[in-house]
Amino acid sequence: MTSCPRFAPLLGARPGELSSSEMRALEAHLATCERCRLAAADLAVTDGLVRDGLIQKANARDFAPFVDEVMARIAGAGPARHLPAVAPAARGLRAWLAGHRRAVATALAPVLAAAALIVYVRQQGQRPGQVAMLELASEGDVTMVLQTSDGPVVLLGEERT
Amino acid sequence: MEVDDLSLVSKARTGDPDAFRALVVRFQRKVYAVALGIVKDPDLAWDVAQEAFVRVHQSLATFEGKSAFSTWLFRITTHLAIDTLRKERPTQKEDVDEVREADLEGGGEGILSTALGNDPRANVLRRELAAKIQDALANLSEKHRTILVLREVEGLSYEELAERLGIHKGTVMSRLFHARKNMQAALRRYAGRPARAASEEEEQP
Numbered sequence A: 001m002t003s004c005p006r007f008a009p010l011l012g013a014r015p016g017e018l019s020s021s022e023m024r025a026l027e028a029h030l031a032t033c034e035r036c037r038l039a040a041a042d043l044a045v046t047d048g049l050v051r052d053g054l055i056q057k058a059n060a061r062d063f064a065p066f067v068d069e070v071m072a073r074i075a076g077a078g079p080a081r082h083l084p085a086v087a088p089a090a091r092g093l094r095a096w097l098a099g100h101r102r103a104v105a106t107a108l109a110p111v112l113a114a115a116a117l118i119v120y121v122r123q124q125g126q127r128p129g130q131v132a133m134l135e136l137a138s139e140g141d142v143t144m145v146l147q148t149s150d151g152p153v154v155l156l157g158e159e160r161t
Numbered sequence B: 001m002e003v004d005d006l007s008l009v010s011k012a013r014t015g016d017p018d019a020f021r022a023l024v025v026r027f028q029r030k031v032y033a034v035a036l037g038i039v040k041d042p043d044l045a046w047d048v049a050q051e052a053f054v055r056v057h058q059s060l061a062t063f064e065g066k067s068a069f070s071t072w073l074f075r076i077t078t079h080l081a082i083d084t085l086r087k088e089r090p091t092q093k094e095d096v097d098e099v100r101e102a103d104l105e106g107g108g109e110g111i112l113s114t115a116l117g118n119d120p121r122a123n124v125l126r127r128e129l130a131a132k133i134q135d136a137l138a139n140l141s142e143k144h145r146t147i148l149v150l151r152e153v154e155g156l157s158y159e160e161l162a163e164r165l166g167i168h169k170g171t172v173m174s175r176l177f178h179a180r181k182n183m184q185a186a187l188r189r190y191a192g193r194p195a196r197a198a199s200e201e202e203e204q205p
Helices: A004-010 A020-032 A034-046 A049-060 A066-074 A093-099 A101-126 B005-013 B017-039 B042-058 B069-088 B111-118 B122-131 B133-138 B142-152 B158-165 B169-191 B195-203
Strands: A135-139 A143-148 A151-155
Touching: A004 A020, A004 A034, A004 B169, A020 A034, A034 B111, A034 B169, A049 B017, A049 B122, A049 B133, A049 B142, A066 B017, A066 B042, B005 B017, B005 B069, B017 B042, B017 B069, B017 B142, B042 B069, B069 B142, B111 B122, B111 B169, B122 B133, B122 B169, B133 B142, B133 B169, B142 B158, B142 B169, B158 B169
Parallel strands: none
Antiparallel strands: A135 A143, A143 A151
């Protein structure tokens, strides 16, 4: 029937997805076209088969490690095995900082030392009673301990194994 | 009583890892199913599904709650799956969305409804066909797989499909027609081997 190409895409619509005029026209066509009636019947009985099949596959898989692997990836410990590498910027500043602690600590050490010295000198001059001793100490290459009035602030270097 | 998605999202946004774990566990299989339907490969689908949760976690602060959490999650999953597929195989044959008379030829209409509707072993056949879905999907183009998965697994309407895929509603309907037609052709081939004969073969020593 020559009008079938017009109506075939309307088959399989859910309630409310077709306008009332589309519905009326489709019903009129189905009343006279056996091929489209059979196609509609096939669609009706196979509705949901894709969902059932894929969920069946998902249920057959052991998901026990899934959530732990996701959380490890979030923590930056588990890279994608098959996906293209994600740029550091896309993973966020926190993830990047977590992966470059050593470089960050090295770069920040002289800046923080200078800032601490400035704060110490200024506060010594203005409100000496509220200022605690401020010391800068280092262990190894990059581990820094800043002694402030709020207590020690530790900049950790790379963990050594 | 099960905690609703938005409550878990609120807790996850404050840094509660258990809340985010609960969201992962709640949606992991369906997210994997969507990814599997689009990328086909089970291991790649596993990675896509995990990466979708990672991206969601990274963007929790930007989630405004205007749509359901699941809608947002599946949107990210879909885009990630399509991007991953296109990075692996950038050159894809373009499908024609228009429906022509020639597309309706070939016959076979009614075979599935007869087999699944009247046969007393219809449920057995339906389970067998469901088990073949992954193979049948593998023979479809990326566009056809994607639209079928979004329609059936996510349950998107024509309007939602048009918005998600960036195409007109008319294109959604015609593309779905082609996708279903190809899927049904594959299912008819599987259904052509009657469930009864298949089970009798299995029973033989």
